[in-house]
Amino acid sequence: MLHVVLWKWVQPGFREKYTHDHVNALADAIKKNMVGEKFRIICVTDDPSMINMDVDVYPLWTDHSTTPNISGKHLPSCYRRLRIFDPATQKDMGIAEGDRIMSMDLDTAITGNLVPVVRRNERWVGWAVRGTRHIRVFNGSLFMFTARDFSELWTEFDPKVSPAQALAGGFCGSDQGWLSFKLARRTDCAGWHYPQVLSYPRECSRHQVLPNGSAIVCFHGKRKPWHPDVQRISPWVVKHWRIPDAVQNQQRSA
Secondary structure, eight states: OEEEEEEEOOOTTOSOOOOHHHHHHHHHHHHHTOTTOOEEEEEEESOOTTOBTTSEEEEOOOTTTTOOOTTOTTSOOOGGGGGGGOHHHHHHTTOOTTOEEEEEOSSEEEOSOOHHHHOOOSSEEEEEEOOSSSSOEEEEEEEEEETTSOTHHHHTOOTTTHHHHHHHTTOOSSHHHHHHHHHTTOTTEEEEOTTTEEEIIIIITTOSSOOTTOOEEEOOSSOOTTOHHHHHHOTHHHHHOOOOOTTTSOBOOO
16 A cells, blocks of 8 residues: 655745645646555645545644754755654554555656556665765655655654754755665665656756656756746646646535
């Protein structure tokens, strides 16, 4: 069983506000491109209202919510997401031992068949990219692992020590810095690569057509798939990112 985990919370002072529309649009695209797979979608959130009923919701925890991004206080802090590696939390979310967990950012466009993306047998698969100081780092926008594995990513994280430790090792970002510090140099951790998973700012923003075989485009950075200027510059975004009809998708009330 695959559990696709999405995240939505309000982060004061951050330039982008994520809403139920972003959850519903991504969930709808996942469902359309995951034909034949057994899966469920879970949104960990501080506000479940208006999220479609076919998305399970789980209350957002406060652990590490005040730990600033070591790479810059103006950047988003996602250390709280590390609790997804806690076996007790997984169990409470209805995730059984041996199940697969895929974490995906909301600023993601699904552009093709997801079945080859999720049919990977490695204990860990992350979006592998070249870093500024390392040949491989894992971007936090997308990763997948086996439930109950890698619990040390949660238990060994110390908010007073671990962020600086990761940064000193040449791994930037909040949770992704810690994930890369612990996993990027391990030979038993695999990665998705071009063109299956793409970076919008690095690989797509200047192109009118996506490369063959693309399945996921990550909009890490300032530009998001719902921004009008992005949809104007990259017309293919309109085809792959759209808000589903609320009339056909029953939503939760506040």
